[in-house]
Amino acid sequence: MIRLWQRVGKVRAIAVLVLVAGLAGGLLIANRQTQHNATAEPVKAADAASLPRASASPSAAPASSDQASAQSKAQDAAAAAAAQAKAAEDAARKKKEEEASRSNTRSAAPPAYPAPASCDVYSGNKKTGCTLMVAAGFGLDQMPCLEKLWNKESGWNPLAHNKSSGAHGIPQAVPGDKMAAYGPNWYNDAATQIKWGLNYIKGRYKTPCGAWSHSQNTGWY
Structure with a gap:
């Protein structure tokens, strides 16, 4: 019995020693870990401090500025070209619209002297003049000009005579x-005079309206 207790006592003592040794070892390991951490942080900080800092490229800002300037110029050029x-x-x-407007005005405007329906609208020497004019190859649209021209010159009177110039008929x-x-x-004779007059107009002014236009501008034909 005594030996049994002695053995138990030894076992307890050994267990206590093992426990104490374990605690001591744990404390030692913990102390070393703390020291390691304490020394590691300064090293990391020192390493970080010793690492070369990324320096800004001196050409980076100018390159960005040149690119922006080129883009701005391109946009301005595009805007100017579009404008x-x-x-x-x-x-x-606008030019096309003006031309169309002038064309419409010309086509819509009535002729300056509307052509008569026929020579029957006239009488006397004017009717004879209209008939001979058409026979000479002129259109009825020329008769209003011929009427005005010879109204001015002689009033369609075959005996009209200008003493100062000798003009007659x-x-x-x-x-x-x-x-x-x-x-x-x-x-x-009205017919003879009209035939001569139409031939004169045709050779010099091409049409009665050409002769009338000249007479309006100069006072004579």
């Missing part, structure tokens, strides 16, 4: 005997 193209398009459209030929080429009765 120029729009201005050209607007000018072309409906067309006021100068001298009057020129009309003899179309008949011996040139002095008082």
Whole structure:
């Protein structure tokens, strides 16, 4: 019994020693871990401090500035080209509209002297003049001009005579005997005088309206 207790006592003593040794070892390990951590942080800090810092590239900012400037210039050039193209398009459209407007005005405007339906609207020497005019190859649209021209020159009177110039007859030929080429009765015959007058107009002014226009501008034909 005594030996049993002695053995138990030894076992307890050994267990206590093992426990104490374990505690001591744990404390030692913990102390070393703390020291390691304490020394590791400064090293990391020192390592971090010793690492080369990334320096800003001196050309980075200018490159970015040049790129922005080039982009701005490109945008300005594009805007200017677009504005120029729009201005050209607007000018072309305006010109086209003006031409269309002028064309419509010309087509819508009535002729200055409406053509008669036929020579029957006239009488006397004017009717004879209209008939001979059409026979000479002129259109009815020329008759209003011929009427105005010879209204001004002679009032369609075959005996009209200008003493100062010698002009005679409906067309006021100068001298009057020129009309003899179309008949011996040139002095008082309306038809003979009209034939001469139409031939004169055709050779010099091409149409009665051409002769009338010249007469309006100069006072004579």
